[in-house]
Amino acid sequence: MMNKDEVRQHLTNDLIPFWRAMKDQEHGGFYGYMDENGTIDKEAEKGCILNSRILWFFANAAMVLRDRKMIDYAGHAFRFLRDHAWDNEQGGVYWSMTYDGRPADETKHTYNQAFAIYGLASYYDASGNREAFQMAMELFHIIEEKCLGERGYKEAFTRAFEEASNEKLSENGVMAYHTMNTLLHVMEAYTELYRVMCKRNEPGSEQVRERLLWILSVFKKDIFDADKGRQKVFFDREMNSLIDLYSYGHDIEISWLLDRTLEVLGDQGLIKEYGEMTACMAAEIYKHAFDGHSLANECENGVVDERRIWWVQAETLLGFLNAYEKSGDEKYRDAANAVWEFIKTYVITERKPAEWHSEVNRDGSPRAGHPLVDPWKCPYHNGRMCIEILSQKVE
Secondary structure, eight states: OOOHHHHHHHIIIIIHHHHHTTBOTTTSSBOSOBOTTSOBOTTSOEEHHHHHHHHHHHHHHHHHHTOTHHHHHHHHHHHHIIIIIBOTTTOSBOSEEOTTSSEEEOOEEHHHHHHHHHHHHHHHHHHOOHHHHHHHHHHHHHIIIIIBOSSSBOOEEOTTOOBOOOGGGOOTTOOOSEEHHHHHHHHHHHHHHHHHHHHTTOTTHHHHHHHHHHHHHHIIIIIEETTTTEEOOEEOTTOOBOSOEEEHHHHHHHHHHHHHHHHHHTOHHHHHHHHHHHHHHHHHHHHHTBOSSOBOOEEETTEEEOOEEHHHHHHHHHHHHHHHHHHOOHHHHHHHHHHHHHIIIIIBOSSSSOOBOSEEOTTSOBOSSOOSBSSSOSSSHHHHHHHHHHHOSOO
């Protein structure tokens, strides 16, 4: 099975030191941009998603490694969200801040609120900081009161939570009203919030559980394409699919994240009902997108995007490990090991402390011009991969 010592060393000797060095001691938070050569732009915008994910990363690193020093870095990210990214007048968190902590993009996006919940809930679990928990609950109520639509969550809003166009989560030439990606990460955030509330006996967990059950029903009814064994991606207001897109990375990510939600909910009937769906997604990804060592990005209208994206490889490894744990089928174990070898050989940078290249070609050769840090490039996927493996039941 996968060598956990290698994974631990990568986490402790590479990812953690890399992201500690991104801490902005002068203006708070973490620097928002580093180019492929390792040059930091200290005046780049600071994405709130980036800082929320860093908050989650250090909080969970503290817990899995039992290292209280990580709490200090998580606290640094927390204070930036609280003191700069939080809108004390209209509620919620902004999309991005200037390097010195002023609002840069005042968009309120459901996706962004969700990641703040994700980080704040973990920080509360790691540190016991009740202010973080109270902020997470306020964001939960904001999403449910201001972002909820009839068929799913509305996504893009102005500062005052008036609906706006959804460019930030729309891609591939379509303008989506609803996206699978936002629903996925609201589910992920609520799962973490619910887990922590149950663990710490916080009142109100049943309300979060109720919303998780509703999200699961939306995935089954509107998102999952049972005929093709995959998720649909972009939708109009009525949840009609807008494009023939098979997002390999998101499907393998959903296959284990949805199982995690089922595990946290602890309902055996739901585990059986939805577990069949997640097993189907993992099997289809293995059949259609895995080439023996890595995963392609996506397939649009039958045309495969062969780029090997950093986060897709991290989620592939976790998705196949989860499929192996569920089924005992050794092909998934072998696939996870092969992806790890690909990551070590081609994706992890030679520069120390190492991060991951944003993308490489199918043969592992580098693709130039992509930063090591930007508003989306963070220690969330690869850091979470390490943390999950170190917590993994399967040996």
